[in-house]
Amino acid sequence: MKKTGFIAIVGLANAGKSSLLNALIKQKVAIVSPKPQTTRDNILGIWTDDDTQMVFVDTPGFLKSKNALGDYMLKNIDSAVTDVDAILLAIDGHDGIDDKELQQVEMYGKKGLPMVVAVTKTDITQPEKLIPHLAKLNNYACISEVFCVSAHKNKCVQDLKDALKKYLTGTEMFFEEDDVTDKSQRYLVQEIIREKILLALDEEIPHGVGIELNKMQWNEADARWEIDANVIIEKQSHKPIILGKRGEMIKSIGTAARQSIQKLLEQRVYLELWVKVKEDWRNNKYVMTELGYFTK
Numbered sequence: 001m002k003k004t005g006f007i008a009i010v011g012l013a014n015a016g017k018s019s020l021l022n023a024l025i026k027q028k029v030a031i032v033s034p035k036p037q038t039t040r041d042n043i044l045g046i047w048t049d050d051d052t053q054m055v056f057v058d059t060p061g062f063l064k065s066k067n068a069l070g071d072y073m074l075k076n077i078d079s080a081v082t083d084v085d086a087i088l089l090a091i092d093g094h095d096g097i098d099d100k101e102l103q104q105v106e107m108y109g110k111k112g113l114p115m116v117v118a119v120t121k122t123d124i125t126q127p128e129k130l131i132p133h134l135a136k137l138n139n140y141a142c143i144s145e146v147f148c149v150s151a152h153k154n155k156c157v158q159d160l161k162d163a164l165k166k167y168l169t170g171t172e173m174f175f176e177e178d179d180v181t182d183k184s185q186r187y188l189v190q191e192i193i194r195e196k197i198l199l200a201l202d203e204e205i206p207h208g209v210g211i212e213l214n215k216m217q218w219n220e221a222d223a224r225w226e227i228d229a230n231v232i233i234e235k236q237s238h239k240p241i242i243l244g245k246r247g248e249m250i251k252s253i254g255t256a257a258r259q260s261i262q263k264l265l266e267q268r269v270y271l272e273l274w275v276k277v278k279e280d281w282r283n284n285k286y287v288m289t290e291l292g293y294f295t296k
Contacts, residue, residue: 004053005085005168010077010108012100013061014038015090016120016151021045021058023151024161029181029188030058031195035207038198040069040293042076044182046175052165053173057084062104069282072293086114086144086167093119093148097133102140109142114167116145118160123150186213187292189261193229193273196256200249201242208234209242210281210291224268227261230276232291242275250275 009017018030018039025045031038038061045056057080060073081087087108091101097119108115117137122130130148137146144167147160181188190211197209215228231242231250243250250273258271281287 001171002048002051002053002173003165003168004055004170004172004174006055006057006083007086007088007164007167008057008059008080008084009088009090010059010081010104011061011090012092012104015061015092017058017061017090018043019151020088020090020118020120020149020157021056023149023154023157024054024056025180027180029183031191031198033195033198035198038195040073040076042080046179046181047161048173048175048177048179052168053175053177054161054164054168055174056088067282068285069288069293072288081108081111081113084113085169086116086164087111088164089115089117091117091119092121093125093130093133094121096129097136102136105137105140105143109140114144115142116147116160116164116167117143119146119148120151122148122155123153185265186216188264189213189216189227190229190292192260192264193231193253193257196253196260197231197242200253200256208238208282210287210293212276212291218267219270222268222270224270225261225265226270228272228274230274232276232278232281232287234278234280234282236277239275239277 009021011017018032021030022028025047029045030043039058040060043058045058047054059077059080065071065074089104089108091097137143145163147156149156149160190213193211194209210232212230212232217226219226254271254273258269262269278287
């Protein structure tokens, strides 16, 4: 009989939650970028082995909401820590552990659930600088265990996963053994496109980008997926930035996205991207719903 259960991965923006999720399940199901607010939805990552099915819930980084999309992201965090077996709090070890991280410990400690802390990015952190910060965590009885990990180097990820097994309380399988996420291929395709935009562009523009999938269908004659998507932006002034000189930026984004989508689908892909302006869409619940950000 397998041990099963749900574990919520929470933490501040850019704490490395999505990278940690991908490392824990050994599959890329969550997009990753150095920019905060990369993750907007709760994403399930499912790990199944001989004796365990562990369902990780990756959440948006904790933020102060400035619009309806921010409200939606905060609701996702709240829902993720309901009816789970344990909380996995990711803390950016490279940034150090200060008041804002300790406030997260206190906030999630009040949930009354087992809480494991994963101090991330230790591959780019000097141990002598990290040790005094780790000592701050000793003052919190609500922390069950602390692990120093590197998702990039796969350091201590397996040790963390083995430790989390003891907090699982279920025995019923929630997903098939070969499932790795609850998200559809269409969703993952949209997220890959958004990831490439986040990696390509600086400043605030990427946070105001949404992806609308117009078409995703298999062309039997050409043996390829044909995908057509709109890149939704908030301001007309952002359009030339995303397009780039002579369309070079959007072409570069499209090439990078197509290559990653081909890896996901394991088939050839033809991708077309269009840029459309929908003013202040992050405060427009109709547009948000169209883009898949449900606001019930």
